[in-house]
Amino acid sequence: MVEASTQTQVLYGVGSACLSIDALAATIERPRYKIAKALHRLINRGLIERREEGCFTATAAGQAFIAGGAEIPNGAPTAEAACRKPVRGTLRQRAWQAMRVQSCSFTIRKIAMLAARDEVNAEQDLHKWYRALEAAGYLQRQPRREAGTATTSNGLLRFTLLRNTGNIAPVHSIKYGCIRDPNTGEDTPCTK
Structure with a gap:
């Protein structure tokens, strides 16, 4: 069986709770920097939101994603990462x-x-x-x-x-x- 991606683990780990990065690191056994990166990507996807400092929770879209039992594949880019950002003066x-x-x-x-x-x-x-x-x-x-x-x-x-x-x-x-x-x-x- 293939291990779930970090983004999938973080999304399911957060659920409807309001958790910090440290709380997530204790429950899903991934390095803190990987959890922070996954949270950033999930926020860009609209699946997780940051309600206040140290409080991440799933959005309505994230809850629907969890309810559907879907998974985010390893290395899945966000829509924002699909193309480079423009550089001025080129x-x-x-x-x-x-x-x-x-x-x-x-x-x-x-x-x-x-x-x-x-x-x-x-x-x-x-x-x-x-x-x-x-x-x-x-x-x-x-x-x-x-x-x-x-x-x-x-x-x-x-x-x-x-x-x-x-x-x-x-x-x-x-x-x-x-x-x-x-x-x-x-x-x-x-x-x-």
């Missing part, structure tokens, strides 16, 4: 701002020139991000390409921004195959 954040002010279509090269500072492979990095944004419906590829400078060039892809949701750039999570939009709080799949 190439992608500057590129997002540049795309937002473009009134017509633009190329990756044009946005890279506007947004890059010291980044060596800015255009390549933006190309990966653009593919994810296009798959998630933020960008639309234009049918006509812009003429390239090399004689053998097929031309440069042109894009139009379809979803201008706010100031903060959407974050691409390769691991979860999604675009997290911090402006709306939505996760949009970006795998084809």
Whole structure:
């Protein structure tokens, strides 16, 4: 039989009681730091609430979860952990701002020139991000390409921004195959 995850043990250990981390550590025999981490994740899931300092109890959703006899698998991430949080001042954040002010279509090269500072492979990095944004419906590829400078060039892809949701750039999570939009709080799949 597989041992229940720490989150499951903590949720069932708390139940409808009002328990502290130390009280939980004494009853479920897990290290205090693991219990604290599990409590944090359960609070993010909306299954446990902190009523006051040192008092954790199950919410109505947590009580329903317990009544259903469900379990949280080991290593189960919360919805908030599914994608990275945005970092300000990055190439992608500057590129997002540049795309937002473009009134017509633009190329990756044009946005890279506007947004890059010291980044060596800015255009390549933006190309990966653009593919994810296009798959998630933020960008639309234009049918006509812009003429390239090399004689053998097929031309440069042109894009139009379809979803201008706010100031903060959407974050691409390769691991979860999604675009997290911090402006709306939505996760949009970006795998084809």
